[in-house]
Amino acid sequence: MISKVLVANRGEIALRVVRACDELGIATVAVYSDADAAAPHVLAAGQAVRIGLPPPAESYLCMERIIEAARATGADAIHPGYGFLAENHAFASACEDAGLIFIGPPPSAIAAMGSKISARRLMDAARVPIVPGETPADQSDAAIEAAARRAGFPLLIKAAAGGGGKGMRLVRREADLAAALSGARHEAAVAFGDGTLYVERLITRPRHVEIQVFADAHGGAVHLFERDCSVQRRHQKVIEESPSPALTPALRSQMGEAAVAAARAVGYRNAGTIEFLLEGEGDAARFYFLEMNTRLQVEHPVTEAVTAVDLVHAQLRVAAGGRLPWTQQALQQRGHAIECRVYAEDPSAGYLPQAGRIALYRPPERPGVRIDAGVVEGSEVPVHYDPMIAKVIAHAETRETAIERMRAALSEFRILGLPTNIAFLLAVLESPAFRAGAIDTAYLDGEGAGLAAPLTLPPAALAAAVAHGQTPVAAAAIGGERAPDDPWTSLAGWRG
Amino acid sequence: MEAARRFIVRQGEVATPVEVLADGRVRVGGQDGVFTVTALGSGEYVVSGGGATWRVAVAGPPDARWVGCEGVSACVDVQPEGLPREMRARGVAGGLSAPMPGTVIDVAVGVGQQVRAGDLLLTLEAMKMELPIRAPRDGTVSAVRCAPGELVQPGPLLVEIT
Numbered sequence: 001m002i003s004k005v006l007v008a009n010r011g012e013i014a015l016r017v018v019r020a021c022d023e024l025g026i027a028t029v030a031v032y033s034d035a036d037a038a039a040p041h042v043l044a045a046g047q048a049v050r051i052g053l054p055p056p057a058e059s060y061l062c063m064e065r066i067i068e069a070a071r072a073t074g075a076d077a078i079h080p081g082y083g084f085l086a087e088n089h090a091f092a093s094a095c096e097d098a099g100l101i102f103i104g105p106p107p108s109a110i111a112a113m114g115s116k117i118s119a120r121r122l123m124d125a126a127r128v129p130i131v132p133g134e135t136p137a138d139q140s141d142a143a144i145e146a147a148a149r150r151a152g153f154p155l156l157i158k159a160a161a162g163g164g165g166k167g168m169r170l171v172r173r174e175a176d177l178a179a180a181l182s183g184a185r186h187e188a189a190v191a192f193g194d195g196t197l198y199v200e201r202l203i204t205r206p207r208h209v210e211i212q213v214f215a216d217a218h219g220g221a222v223h224l225f226e227r228d229c230s231v232q233r234r235h236q237k238v239i240e241e242s243p244s245p246a247l248t249p250a251l252r253s254q255m256g257e258a259a260v261a262a263a264r265a266v267g268y269r270n271a272g273t274i275e276f277l278l279e280g281e282g283d284a285a286r287f288y289f290l291e292m293n294t295r296l297q298v299e300h301p302v303t304e305a306v307t308a309v310d311l312v313h314a315q316l317r318v319a320a321g322g323r324l325p326w327t328q329q330a331l332q333q334r335g336h337a338i339e340c341r342v343y344a345e346d347p348s349a350g351y352l353p354q355a356g357r358i359a360l361y362r363p364p365e366r367p368g369v370r371i372d373a374g375v376v377e378g379s380e381v382p383v384h385y386d387p388m389i390a391k392v393i394a395h396a397e398t399r400e401t402a403i404e405r406m407r408a409a410l411s412e413f414r415i416l417g418l419p420t421n422i423a424f425l426l427a428v429l430e431s432p433a434f435r436a437g438a439i440d441t442a443y444l445d446g447e448g449a450g451l452a453a454p455l456t457l458p459p460a461a462l463a464a465a466v467a468h469g470q471t472p473v474a475a476a477a478i479g480g481e482r483a484p485d486d487p488w489t490s491l492a493g494w495r496g
Numbered sequence: 497m498e499a500a501r502r503f504i505v506r507q508g509e510v511a512t513p514v515e516v517l518a519d520g521r522v523r524v525g526g527q528d529g530v531f532t533v534t535a536l537g538s539g540e541y542v543v544s545g546g547g548a549t550w551r552v553a554v555a556g557p558p559d560a561r562w563v564g565c566e567g568v569s570a571c572v573d574v575q576p577e578g579l580p581r582e583m584r585a586r587g588v589a590g591g592l593s594a595p596m597p598g599t600v601i602d603v604a605v606g607v608g609q610q611v612r613a614g615d616l617l618l619t620l621e622a623m624k625m626e627l628p629i630r631a632p633r634d635g636t637v638s639a640v641r642c643a644p645g646e647l648v649q650p651g652p653l654l655v656e657i658t
Contacts, residue, residue: 355596355622356650359555359562360539383597383622414553416539416562416569418596426567454568459512460543461565462505463522463531464552465572466514467541468561 002026002077002101002320006070007045009081010060011374012391013296014041017079020312029073031066033059035382040374047073054384060084063091067098077101077319083386086295089114103319105294109266113292123289126265128258131277131288133200135160141181144197148177151201157181159188160198166191170202203288205440206277208232209244210293211259212303214314215268220324223256224303224311225333227273231428233351233444238421239428240299241338242306245399245437248283255287262292270318271296271311298341298391301370305337305395336402337395340410340429344387346419347453355383359417364409368395368402381418389415399437403429423453502577507570513577521545592632592655594648598622602644605655609637617655618642631657 004027007014018028018041030045035054042048049069052059059065061084070078078095080086080103089110095102104110113119124130132151136143148155148171157180159167167188169180181197189195207230215221228244229237247255259274275290300311314325344354361377373390381387392413394406407429410422431451433439444451457465503514515523523530531545541552553564558574598620605617611631620627635657642654 352627353596353622355598360553360564362540362553411567412551413567414540414564414569416553416555416564419571420569423568455570456510457507457563457568457570457572458550458565459524459529460531460545460548460550461552461563461568462512462514462524462572463533463545464541464543464554464565465505465561465563465574466503466516466522467533467535468539468554469558 002103002316004029004073004075005077005079005103005316006031006049006066006073006075006100007041007079007081008060008066009079009084009086010036010039010041010385011388012372013081013083013298013374015044015374016372017081017312018044020310020316024313024316026316027075029069029075031060031069033384035380035384039379040376049073054382056084056384063088063094067094067100070095070100071098075100077103077316079103079315080295082295082298087114087293101319103315104270105266105268105272109268109272110294112266113294116291119291120289122265123262126261128262128265128274128289129287131201131203133198135196135198139196141178144181144199145177148199149174151199154202154204156200156202157184158198158200159184159192159194160196161188161192161194167197203277203279205442206279207244207246208237208275208290208441209247209255209278209287210273210275210297211255212297212300212311213259213263213268213272213274214311214318214324215263215270215272216318216324217269217321218323221260221263221268222324222326222328222331223259224307224309224331226252226255227297227299227302229299230439230441231434231444232441235441237299237341238444239338239340239425239434240302241336241399241402242302243333243336244278246278246281246285248285250283251285251287258287258289262289266292268294271300271315273297298388299339301372301391301393302337302339305370305393306333306335307331308334335395335397336399337393338399338402338406339391339393340406340425341388341421342390342392342410342413342415342425343421344381344389344418345421347421347424348419348455351421353387354418354420355381355387356418357381358389358415360414361416362412362414363390364392364412366405366409366412368405369393369409370395389420403435421453423455424451427451427453504575504577506573506575514574592617592629592653592657594620594622594629594650594654595627596622597647597649598627600642600644600646600648600654601626603640603642605637605640607637607640611635611637611657620648629654633657 005021006029007017021028028045030042030048031051032042033054051065085091089107092102092107120130134147136147154172157169167184169184171180185195209226209228211226212224226244227240227242229240231239262274273293276287277290278287345351358379363371370393394402396402396405501516505512505514512525521530521532529545531543534542539555543550543552556562561572561574601621602619613633615631618629638658639656
């Protein structure tokens, strides 16, 4: 049993977890830095504990203070949210050592998936497809060429001892292999004092398709289908959706099975996500293990929308020792869901993150639209943390309707006081490539880089800009056709 | 006192004349159109004209007035026509105040120094990035109101140029 949860996070995800606990009759404790003393997650929780200064290293990343806050308030479990300490196996261990339930996977699973090399080895052993590649024990030219042929072209030759592009060669055809090999070996030896080479297939223009998994402590493990997160800018997810426009039913079930096998291979428990790269089209498409996110994801509401489950409720139940609330057969994907991440960033200034006060905040209200936000009107977006303001999730019967619903919701989402990426999100939603479901992970940084957000206000908006803040008399006059005793006009005059 | 009827609205480098007509309607630009603006309260407006209708949200003071309409939002400067534009940085790239809260990591100029438009005045650090603050025009530095290590907020002038 869990009776009181400390939420070791801030913003929308802290609020999400507090609300889930409320619904299950579990008491809550928020933690906050000085930048968040009046933040919505602090006001929503039953108790709140200050844990330090605004920089994350002095508050939200400070394990000792968070565990001490849990002890002091009598919490018996800690939910890490995402980011901060969520994928820190030392923190998960420290919780266990302190007699607290860590609402997430065992520390061993976090550690196993945290190392790319160990994760790749484990996945290969569990027969989860990995990107073909190897470090040949025999480093002769002939042996490396044979390994390259096994991996397939195009491929990358990399220095086994290091990164940073030193010793790396892209080889498109077998004919170019010999020349690339000697160049890479020389460069690797000079840069790292070790000429050992590694070959790996290059997955060109992949889609990012991830599978939500969930496992309990009683041997139960299921998947909750996919999320397509191919709409990325500089490796940051911008829009996520489920189902993926790229998956056939056969591929979906293969990937689901592979994801469950991956979770079992590391003794996983609680919610997790297996990220895959998807290459090619239709039933002939192939998927490769990329990494596992050993936590709840930002984009989890997409899965909740199409499967009608509550992943945080399930996290709390499973962490308390309960069984999974669903069997695989009971889980179905219904309709189509899209999530857009609304960030405080300035598309006209290289997507520079923005901080400041949200002077006006009016979220859209529509059927099928969910807003997960950690701010209210008047909130400060602090300079110290991720500048995400809100997530907008639209769910509808079809992808086309979900896109239209999202467009309407974003158009109606009024956030003033700092620049946001809403106009850019609308530009992506309206692009022919997104409409066709044809965006891969390289798109926004490549041919889609010119998808410019319209930044010019229509003339009608300038009329309101001038009318705003006029004296009551002038405001009434600007009311124009309405009579002076019209309630709207007098209300406007009264409220300024 | 008679309220000003003619305004200049600046969005970035673009200045648009806006006139409040005698009947209360608002003319935007030379020929862009005449609109009826109805206040719904709390900064929300319905604007109609030429058979179309827009929902517009507005917040902030005239020199940093945020306007949102159909997914596009921007910060504009609203001034009565004929007034010289005050030197203000907010909403204008490369100004004299902090574009976001940040820490001053370097002050590159001193009082009395001549600067040219585009010269580096100071460097802020915010969200793990360095943000150069540059002179918006030629002039002489008449005051420096911040020091390295100081946490600064948007709004107050950090450097004054005359």
